[in-house]
Amino acid sequence: MNTADLGLPVDVPSTALFTDHYELTMLQAALHGGTADRRSVFEVFTRRLPEGRRYGVVAGTGRVLDAVENFRFDAGVLNFLRERNVVDEPTLAWLADYRFSGDIWGYPEGEVYFPGSPVLRVEGSFAECVLLETVILSILNHDSAIAAAASRMSSAAGDRPLIEMGARRTHELAAVAASRAAYVGGFATTSDLAAGFRYGIPTVGTSAHAFTLLHDSERDAFRAQIDSLGEGTTLLVDTYDVQEAVKTAVEIAGPKLGAVRIDSGDLLLVAHRVREQLDELGAKDTKIVVTSDLDEYAIASLAAAPVDAYGVGTQLVTGSGHPTCSMVYKLVARAESADPDAPLTAVAKKSAGGKTSVGGRKWAARRLDRNGVAEAEVLGTGAVPAELADRQLLVELVRGGEVVAREPLDAVRERHIAVRDGLPLSATQLSRGEAVIPTEYQ
């Protein structure tokens, strides 16, 4: 396969190391005990949404498919496991031949989810499925957290475009996945070149305060930028005095100046003043971009301000208060023997003290009300009721180890917007509340 398809902007020999030690020791014990081949069903779900959130957003599915496809143990990895005595020789031999050969179904990427929604279902032998736990959860927990924040921000921003610019606030490779997830959640562009390289997301950016400070005067800096990048560029106007900077900017660039960026101060007030000043100077088409620790609330509070675009960094890449989802990967059913035709038995943790879950291989459907608006997330383990048959949420992603459902990121992004539009209106309220539709078990 093309290493550019790995979900990273880099060559990766394998995703198999993104795995917790205990997945391999469980494998060893199951191989030794004769239970490794029992057909098993694992499901990914959350027990709750982050506090106050109305819906979750599934993101990272495409990266999961890449990770599964590339999950293999080459000589370097096997040597490491041997030297560290992580597992024994029979287990190493088994790992050397590892290829996932099972089936994966899941919510299509960009879909929304609710407590209990089986966003991914992995089915195969216990051995081949258990190994995938860590990397699948890493991807879905991270990417879905970012996409959920992005979705709230994009709904708060309405038609105004959002620029993802949080790379400096998160791990350098998490940043690439964050740009991707932000795009899924409705962002328009990113500052991150790696995200442009890897996922084709449009990249943007012009200058920082350092560029102005490098020059002997703001005027020199603006002239240098306009000379090189053209009048359509965005000038940063808050290094010294904003009013003076806007005047200088239009003097140098003329009324066709592309945009000005404001990165500090009372954005509501400053945006109004700058708009007025630009209009007076005849720069009626010059846009105003604001950036400064924005989150969905700040974006919403600027709805009435003359702002044309928002740049969002920290709060986006940290999930706006919820940097990870609480998705878990749980064994929900398994065969009673290694016989491929053995029936599946539902299983679940049962101890007192929480963390219990619902056993059994589940279907999921979203019931609509008479107006076509989502009304409930319905889950069950038996037959799907006829009236919900065409509202099922799980789609086939991997069949017998082969990925069967790759899709372009733009399709994922469009799906998310469409699905979000099908939720009750209160879904996009920013105030804290419960999940916007209930989860019902049948």
Added chain:
Amino acid sequence: MNTADLGLPVDVPSTALFTDHYELTMLQAALHGGTADRRSVFEVFTRRLPEGRRYGVVAGTGRVLDAVENFRFDAGVLNFLRERNVVDEPTLAWLADYRFSGDIWGYPEGEVYFPGSPVLRVEGSFAECVLLETVILSILNHDSAIAAAASRMSSAAGDRPLIEMGARRTHELAAVAASRAAYVGGFATTSDLAAGFRYGIPTVGTSAHAFTLLHDSERDAFRAQIDSLGEGTTLLVDTYDVQEAVKTAVEIAGPKLGAVRIDSGDLLLVAHRVREQLDELGAKDTKIVVTSDLDEYAIASLAAAPVDAYGVGTQLVTGSGHPTCSMVYKLVARAESADPDAPLTAVAKKSAGGKTSVGGRKWAARRLDRNGVAEAEVLGTGAVPAELADRQLLVELVRGGEVVAREPLDAVRERHIAVRDGLPLSATQLSRGEAVIPTEYQ
């Protein structure tokens, strides 16, 4: 260079893509305008600590050195920049020859920092320094956030070892850096195999609930695990009934059972009961490991409980409420011309509305009181006062583009513990408060 030295567990052609679009457009404009070669000093610092925190922890410096060393634009990257019209041909030509040739000084990794501390200082031409902003901040902001949380947890845990097990709660590669940062902050081991592979951090783990559920009975599961992993293994005892499980565990493993793990319920209560039961069964040396959404407060609350080790996941990799630091990379001084001997002028953003900073190339020293306890973080731009000369904090990391200060992770970890021990006692209070020592500007 060896690609294993890149700070990632994977081959990376370059770190140059982990860069914001605007760094390159600033470069283009500066090259075009003749200011690109002005000698410049950038400093990394925070304006504040996360709310309530007493100190910050510098982590990621080693990864920064790897990233700088590997920051280069190969043909694939240059083609991407050309096709997307990110910058013009003269800039692409300049990038093709890019090698950082300047100097970097910084707080040694594992040091603590306070508001304003110049944790890293990058000096060279504007062009070569400005490009490094994004990747340097990505690494330091992420890694330092994790290390700060780890440090609080390890101080709360006292002599009991901490296991990092948060890979599933963060991006798969951020997880590797998080394990590294946790180790710097005092953690003992990790569940993440990639962190073991890349950084040599000891990896641990035995089994999950899925392993128990795979079997026809808990007894079968325990027997399979003991048979394969030996009596020294750790059995997970909270899948069904804890008391029953502990009884079964000791029956099968005997009194030399290594440990039991409790992952749910009222850990304080359950740990006491399990300890009592183990002692009654003669398993006096069997340890108790607890894991279940622990943070520094939960760890502290278990200080009096008979717990031998803590496993920490979510709260560690999300920085225990502060998933990123607010480090910025600011131009603080630059020459007035491209002449290499031109004097440096201090510069700083000055607009109303916040985000101002202190210009000038700074020294930093930690003043001690008569008992040798840290008393103040002293920063200045002039000559270092004689009494602080031997308390300076910045060390040379890169000289003329060559890394001169690599060090083993264990040395970094030891430094952190020693430095933390030199802070006033209130530093390790978990309650919210101000920075434990003030920052003074001279």
